[in-house]
Amino acid sequence: MSDASATMNFGRRDAADKLRGRTRYTIDRYLPGMLHAAVLRADVPSGRIARLDIAKAARMPGVRAIVTAADAPGMVGIGIADHPLFARDVIRYDGEPIAAIAADTLIQARAALAAIDVEIEPLPVVLTMADALAPDAPLVHPDWRNYEVLLEGGARGGNVAWEATVVRGDVDTAFARPDVEIIESSFRVGRQNHVAFEPRAVIASYEDERFHIETSTQVPWSVRNATARLLAVPASQVRVTVPPVGGGFGLKFDIAIEPFAALLARASGRSVRLVNSREEEMLTCLFRENAEIRIRSAVTRDGEIAGREAVVLMDCGAYGGEQIFLTTMTAHTLGGNYSLGAVRLVSRAVYTNTAPNGAFRACNGVYNTFALERHTDEIAARIGMDPLAFRRRNVLGDGDLGATGQVFEGDVLGPMLDRMDTMRDAAAMPPERADGRLYGRATAVGTWFVFVGPSAATVNMNADGTATLVTSGVEIGSGSMMQALPQIVAGALGLSPNDVIVRAADTDAAGYDVGVGGGRTTVSLGAASLSAAQEVRTKLLKVASEMIEAAPEDLVMRSGRIEIAGAPGSGRLISEVAARAQGQIGPISGTGAFTGAGVPAMPGCVAGHFIDAIDIPVFAVHDCEVAVDTETGHVEVLSYRVVQDVGRALNPRAICGQIQGGVVQGLGYALHEEVTIGSNGRVCQNGFETYRVPLALDVVPVEINLYEGAPSIGPLGTKGAGEVPILNVAAAVACAIADATGKPIRELPLTPPRVLELLLDQRSTLSLPHIAEAWTDNLVRPHSAGGSN
Amino acid sequence: MSLSLTVNGDHLTSAADPVTPLVDVLREESYLTGAKPVCREGFCGACMVLIDGNPTPSCLMPVALAQGYDIRTVEGLAVNGGLNPIQAALEASDAVQCGMCFPGMVVSLTHLLTTCPEATRDDIRAALTGNICRCTGYERIIEATLLALATK
Ligand code: FES
Numbered sequence: 001m002s003d004a005s006a007t008m009n010f011g012r013r014d015a016a017d018k019l020r021g022r023t024r025y026t027i028d029r030y031l032p033g034m035l036h037a038a039v040l041r042a043d044v045p046s047g048r049i050a051r052l053d054i055a056k057a058a059r060m061p062g063v064r065a066i067v068t069a070a071d072a073p074g075m076v077g078i079g080i081a082d083h084p085l086f087a088r089d090v091i092r093y094d095g096e097p098i099a100a101i102a103a104d105t106l107i108q109a110r111a112a113l114a115a116i117d118v119e120i121e122p123l124p125v126v127l128t129m130a131d132a133l134a135p136d137a138p139l140v141h142p143d144w145r146n147y148e149v150l151l152e153g154g155a156r157g158g159n160v161a162w163e164a165t166v167v168r169g170d171v172d173t174a175f176a177r178p179d180v181e182i183i184e185s186s187f188r189v190g191r192q193n194h195v196a197f198e199p200r201a202v203i204a205s206y207e208d209e210r211f212h213i214e215t216s217t218q219v220p221w222s223v224r225n226a227t228a229r230l231l232a233v234p235a236s237q238v239r240v241t242v243p244p245v246g247g248g249f250g251l252k253f254d255i256a257i258e259p260f261a262a263l264l265a266r267a268s269g270r271s272v273r274l275v276n277s278r279e280e281e282m283l284t285c286l287f288r289e290n291a292e293i294r295i296r297s298a299v300t301r302d303g304e305i306a307g308r309e310a311v312v313l314m315d316c317g318a319y320g321g322e323q324i325f326l327t328t329m330t331a332h333t334l335g336g337n338y339s340l341g342a343v344r345l346v347s348r349a350v351y352t353n354t355a356p357n358g359a360f361r362a363c364n365g366v367y368n369t370f371a372l373e374r375h376t377d378e379i380a381a382r383i384g385m386d387p388l389a390f391r392r393r394n395v396l397g398d399g400d401l402g403a404t405g406q407v408f409e410g411d412v413l414g415p416m417l418d419r420m421d422t423m424r425d426a427a428a429m430p431p432e433r434a435d436g437r438l439y440g441r442a443t444a445v446g447t448w449f450v451f452v453g454p455s456a457a458t459v460n461m462n463a464d465g466t467a468t469l470v471t472s473g474v475e476i477g478s479g480s481m482m483q484a485l486p487q488i489v490a491g492a493l494g495l496s497p498n499d500v501i502v503r504a505a506d507t508d509a510a511g512y513d514v515g516v517g518g519g520r521t522t523v524s525l526g527a528a529s530l531s532a533a534q535e536v537r538t539k540l541l542k543v544a545s546e547m548i549e550a551a552p553e554d555l556v557m558r559s560g561r562i563e564i565a566g567a568p569g570s571g572r573l574i575s576e577v578a579a580r581a582q583g584q585i586g587p588i589s590g591t592g593a594f595t596g597a598g599v600p601a602m603p604g605c606v607a608g609h610f611i612d613a614i615d616i617p618v619f620a621v622h623d624c625e626v627a628v629d630t631e632t633g634h635v636e637v638l639s640y641r642v643v644q645d646v647g648r649a650l651n652p653r654a655i656c657g658q659i660q661g662g663v664v665q666g667l668g669y670a671l672h673e674e675v676t677i678g679s680n681g682r683v684c685q686n687g688f689e690t691y692r693v694p695l696a697l698d699v700v701p702v703e704i705n706l707y708e709g710a711p712s713i714g715p716l717g718t719k720g721a722g723e724v725p726i727l728n729v730a731a732a733v734a735c736a737i738a739d740a741t742g743k744p745i746r747e748l749p750l751t752p753p754r755v756l757e758l759l760l761d762q763r764s765t766l767s768l769p770h771i772a773e774a775w776t777d778n779l780v781r782p783h784s785a786g787g788s789n
Numbered sequence: 790m791s792l793s794l795t796v797n798g799d800h801l802t803s804a805a806d807p808v809t810p811l812v813d814v815l816r817e818e819s820y821l822t823g824a825k826p827v828c829r830e831g832f833c834g835a836c837m838v839l840i841d842g843n844p845t846p847s848c849l850m851p852v853a854l855a856q857g858y859d860i861r862t863v864e865g866l867a868v869n870g871g872l873n874p875i876q877a878a879l880e881a882s883d884a885v886q887c888g889m890c891f892p893g894m895v896v897s898l899t900h901l902l903t904t905c906p907e908a909t910r911d912d913i914r915a916a917l918t919g920n921i922c923r924c925t926g927y928e929r930i931i932e933a934t935l936l937a938l939a940t941k
């Protein structure tokens with residue numbers, strides 16, 4: 001096939017109905033006779049359930065079913081199964097589910113919740129990672145040793161849910177070199193709420209002894225498997241289908257409220273609708289985790305990074321969840337940008353009595369990139385080198401080693417920095433520059449990856465000349481399912497993407513898939529779809545060759561026809577060939593499967609990692625200019641530029657839309673989105689009034705340059721493009737503000753009061769005494785490799 | 790007691806509690822699910838409807854107070870069964886991502902287009918402060934509005 005045919009700015013077929021208000025998301029579905037459910041949640045962060053009596057609630061008007069921990073015996077998790085569906089005896093966070101009720105109306109369900117008699121005896125609380133790591137801290141999971149371990153290799157202990165380490169080379173020797181400066185920086189970042197517009201929502205039914213779950217999720221197969229595990233039923237008893245999803249950003253990359261609805265549907269024999277209130281979403285949204293980071297580097301005066309060490313503490317909240325997996329990412333987000341002589345990193349997921357955290361667009365990456373880039377500027381300042389020159393000298397190039405010993409292919413970041421220079425030079429100076437505010441600018445680099453992993457696809461050729469693509473992929477708004485995949489299939493079959501029907505995800509119809517996230521849709525689902533389409537192509541060409549009396553290799557598929565190459569208008573319509581095939585040999589279909597090959601790390605270099613090295617690195621260079629008002633501390637972003645490595649841009653317009661949106665979400669994270677936890681363990685921002693996301697007035701148009709041609713194992717050379725745009729934003733903004741103000745920036749978000757404190761030197765220096773001075777004292781299990789102990 | 794509403798030109802009766810937010814009556818009784826209850830605080834604009842031509846968050850309006858007004862939801866904004874100019878421009882500009890904010894955006898921008906044909910980029914940005922979008926970063930929405938104004 002000529003793969004150029006897959007590149008286009010194909011518009012979204014789902015746009016017109018979304019604009020008319022016709023699209024029916026999960027929250028818009030109302031089944032006849034369905035019940036409405038509500039969940040009773042704990043209002044203390046830590047305690048023991050002394051009494052739980054549902055008898056009175058069960059007699060309330062309209063109540064059809066009540067379920068509690070007794071109905072859900074299983075435990076789920078990533079790496080370790082530490083998470084029950086309902087609090088069992090012990091409450092570990094404010095908002096933890098205790099019971100769920102289905103009633104004829106939502107008002108009745110909520111009224112019945114209030115009638116549940118529950119008595120909780122308070123237990124000691126750990127709300128911060130400092131508390132959790134203190135000697136003799138109360139344990140969030142006193143019986144952590146008894147949990148089933150789902151992946152071997154992570155060290156655990158006390159309130160450390162998981163620990164992943166990287167040790168490559170001899171860092172102690174590097175730090176002892178006489179010709180190095182040692183630069184140390186510490187950082188702290190808060191939580192970020194996804195604020196996906198559609199809350200998590202589900203409708204569950206129970207028919208023929210099988211659960212049918214319609215849900216707003218990014219991961220239908222994970223929901224299927226985790227629901228089955230929690231309910232202790234075979235996974236084959238659960239079917240998950242996914243209507244259009246109203247935003248995900250990683251929020252819906254984990255099981256959520258689905259099992260409650262499933263249990264209630266089985267108990268009541270009716271369909272059950274359960275939708276999180278906005279307050280429930282705000283308080284228990286699987287935030288981007290708060291983190292604390294210390295980085296120390298040994299750097300020569302001419303800018304060689306001889307050694308680097310870092311400790312990253314990630315708050316996983318009351319249950320390990322995604323953080324366990326994300327400890328892996330530190331190796332790549334802190335260790336995949338710059339050439340390092342020797343390196344050791346430890347990333348620790350720490351239990352606290354707070355709402356669990358989860359995945360959020362470029363998870364782990366945004367704050368590590370912020371920390372790394374601020375640290376990089378501090379290094380450049382210390383050794384008296386221009387920050388851009390320092391970056392250019394050290395960014396990973398062809399054949400360079402990442403932190404885990406992975407060998408990087410191709411020079412990508414260097415040429416991307418050059419391209420940013422060109423963009424910057426071509427730009428007009430912003431007019432606001434001379435209005436008395438402080439002006440700053442910065443360029444930040446970042447490395448992310450495509451989360452590959454298994455995907456399956458089937459393409460059914462229809463006799464009318466259209467093709468139906470069946471996968472477990474979900475359209476969460478990025479356009480990957482509505483634009484990229486139909487383009488890929490259409491390109492292989494010579495069809496218009498309009499003639500490729502994309503089947504909504506259904507675990508009964510499509511093969512296993514890891515889910516939509518990690519920038520993997522175009523890559524993994526795309527590769528599976530391409531190979532399914534190629535099977536269809538081969539079969540169609542065989543049938544056509546008899547009809548046209550030409551060898552299959554002399555035929556091309558284009559514009560809905562199968563023709564003799566070089567003879568436009570010859571041959572037959574694809575629909576004729578498909579119809580003939582259907583009659584002669586049966587309907588034509590093809591299947592495809594994909595998974596990442598896996599890239600080795602250096603032996604003995606990593607421990608506790610889910611991914612030792614990255615199949616498809618993705619790079620980004622961001623540049624921004626800011627003006628800081630010295631009287632109010634308000635930061636205005638004057639300009640924003642992005643050079644993003646996309647491998648190959650199948651739909652440049654869709655990618656640019658993702659970049660604009662991702663940058664703006666990053667500006668919110670950098671400048672004003674702040675989640676705080678009160679002394680009662682409750683998240684303080686319970687709605688849009690208290691949690692401020694970017695408005696149209698806050699943002700600038702992003703100037704974008706798509707960098708194509710970097711190596712990728714993705715189909716047609718693609719890489720994921722939706723996750724990366726948020727990666728460097730906090731880094732670029734923070735570095736620009738530091739440039740403007742000359743103040744050390746250690747924390748996010750940079751709200752006006754915080755910036756003002758910095759300007760007035762009233763911000764006390766950040767101290768993280770719970771990160772031990774000696775790197776090795778931060779480990780549950782000393783790392784044996786690398787000779788550094 | 791029964792409430793009487795005029796929605797998209799149709800007369801509807803509702804037995805809802807008079808304090809029920811209009812958005813819930815529209816969605817659950819008339820299955821007009823275009824208006825989305827996203828924040829229920831009047832901040833996000835996803836539930837915006839036109840009340841006698843004025844964009845109003847339907848999450849804050851008790852249904853009883855909506856009686857006697859001409860209520861238009863996004864479902865009622867089509868022109869001759871097709872997209873209206875702002876809808877068409879939003880589609881052409883590839884502005885839509887998850888789409889949850891768009892019904893409210895369309896309501897607000899349809900109003901802007903008729904009342905403020907000279908709107909500048911800054912006017913549009915200001916007009917959009919009542920309509921939050923979490924996905925798009927607004928730029929395409931602003932571009933589409935300029936396009937719709939230019940081609941009107
Ligand atoms: S739901 Fe009405 S303004 Fe947000």
Ligand code: FES
Pocket residue numbers: 197246247477885886887888889890891921922923924925
């Ligand atoms: S497109 Fe998702 S909220 Fe606007």
